[in-house]
Amino acid sequence: MITIVLADDEALLRKALAKLLPMEGDLQVLAEATDGAEAVQVTLRERPDVLVIDLEMPGTDGLAAVAAIRRTMPKQAVLMLTRHAKPGILRRALKLGIQGFVTKSAEPSHIAAVIALLHEGKRWIDPEVSARAVVDDNPLTERELDALRLTSDGYSVADIATRLFLAEGTVRNYLSNAMRKTQGTSRHEAARYARENDWL
Numbered sequence: 334m335i336t337i338v339l340a341d342d343e344a345l346l347r348k349a350l351a352k353l354l355p356m357e358g359d360l361q362v363l364a365e366a367t368d369g370a371e372a373v374q375v376t377l378r379e380r381p382d383v384l385v386i387d388l389e390m391p392g393t394d395g396l397a398a399v400a401a402i403r404r405t406m407p408k409q410a411v412l413m414l415t416r417h418a419k420p421g422i423l424r425r426a427l428k429l430g431i432q433g434f435v436t437k438s439a440e441p442s443h444i445a446a447v448i449a450l451l452h453e454g455k456r457w458i459d460p461e462v463s464a465r466a467v468v469d470d471n472p473l474t475e476r477e478l479d480a481l482r483l484t485s486d487g488y489s490v491a492d493i494a495t496r497l498f499l500a501e502g503t504v505r506n507y508l509s510n511a512m513r514k515t516q517g518t519s520r521h522e523a524a525r526y527a528r529e530n531d532w533l
Contacts, residue, residue, distance in 0.1 A: 334359045334360070334361050335358075335359060335360050335361070335382045335383060335448060335449065335452045336360075336361050336363050336379070336381045336382045336383075337354070337360060337361070337362055337363065337381050337382065337383045337384070337385055337448060338362075338363055338364050338365070338366065338372070338375050338376050338379055338381040338383075338384050338385070339351055339354075339362055339364075339365045339366070339385050339386075340365070340366035340367075340368075340369070340371070340372035340375070340376075340384065340385070340386040340387060340390075340395070340398065341366075341367075341386070341387040341390070341414065342367055342368050342387065342390045342391060343387070344367070346437065347365055347367075348365075349441075350385070350441060350444070351365055353441040354441055354444065354445050354448070356441075357441055357442050357444075357445035357446075358445045358446075358448075358449060360445060360448060363379040363381050364378075364379050366386075368390050368391060368392050368393060369386075369390050369392060369393030369394055369395060369397055369398035370392060370393045370398070372384070372386055372393075372395075372398045372402075373393070373398050373401045373402055376402050376406070376409065377402065377405055377406065380406070382410060382452050383410045383411070383412055383448050383451050383452055384399075384402065384409055384410065384411045384412070385412045385414065385444070385448065386398060386399065386411060386412070386413055386414065387413075387414050387415075387437075388413050388414065388415040388416075388422070388426070389415070389416065395413055395426075396422065396425060396426055396429060399411050399413075399426075399429055399431060400429060403429070403430070410432055410433075410451045410452065411431045411432060411433065411451075412432070412433035412434075412435060412444070412447060412448055412451055412457075413426060413431050413433065413434050413435075414435055414436075414437045414444075415434060415435075415436060415437065415462060416436065416437045416438075420470045420530075420531075421470070421471075421529075421530035421531030421532060422529075422530065422531065423462065424531050425531050432451050432455075432456045432457070433447050433448075433450070433451045433456060433457045433458070434457070434458045434459055434462040434463075435447055435457070435459050435462070436459050436461055436462060439459065470530075471530070471532045472514045473511055473514060473515075473527060473532060474507075474510075476497075476507050477507045477508075477510055477511040477514075478511075478527070478532065478533060479497055479507075480493055480497070480504055480507040480508050480511065480520075481508070481511050481520070481523060481524040481527050481533060482524075482533050483496060483497070484508070484520045484521060484523075484524040485521075485524040485525075485528060485533065490504050490505060490508070508520045508523070511523045511524075511527070515527060
């Protein structure tokens with residue numbers, strides 16, 4: 334019997350999986366979690382064979398939850414469910430050592446089969462997910478990234494200009510372009526967006 338914890342803020346999907354997965358094999362759902370913070374608590378308490386967790390959840394997302402769990406349980410097997418994950422986020426998940434990725438549109442039988450693979454110590458990434466992970470979706474130029482990187486470090490426009498050997502007006506243009514491309518309302522917001530997408 335393979336024990337699992339299900340973590341997903343979409344109640345309908347979570348409840349459906351909780352009912353359907355045990356019908357697909359020797360799977361037992363120990364507990365459900367409605368968000369990332371609860372996923373951490375429940376997983377540390379139940380210690381399942383496999384954690385099945387949604388990538389995108391409000392508050393503590395799937396990546397942050399897995400990182401917190403791994404500090405206590407470094408070998409916890411994780412199957413991440415994803416729908417619209419950005420390439421940068423998927424790359425971060427791979428760096429975190431997550432063993433399995435499946436699209437949320439997958440059949441319960443497929444999800445159950447991947448859970449069994451992970452339990453055996455193997456890895457699985459749905460082709461659709463891996464294709465997305467290798468796409469370079471970064472629209473920012475190297476100079477725009479340089480300006481945002483220094484913005485993240487707390488430097489003013491004048492300081493950035495000095496450090497990059499550019500005129501202040503040129504730096505402002507780079508930052509303005511970066512804000513437009515990331516749809517940020519400030520240079521700090523643009524820098525945060527770039528960092529969240531693993532572009533910096």
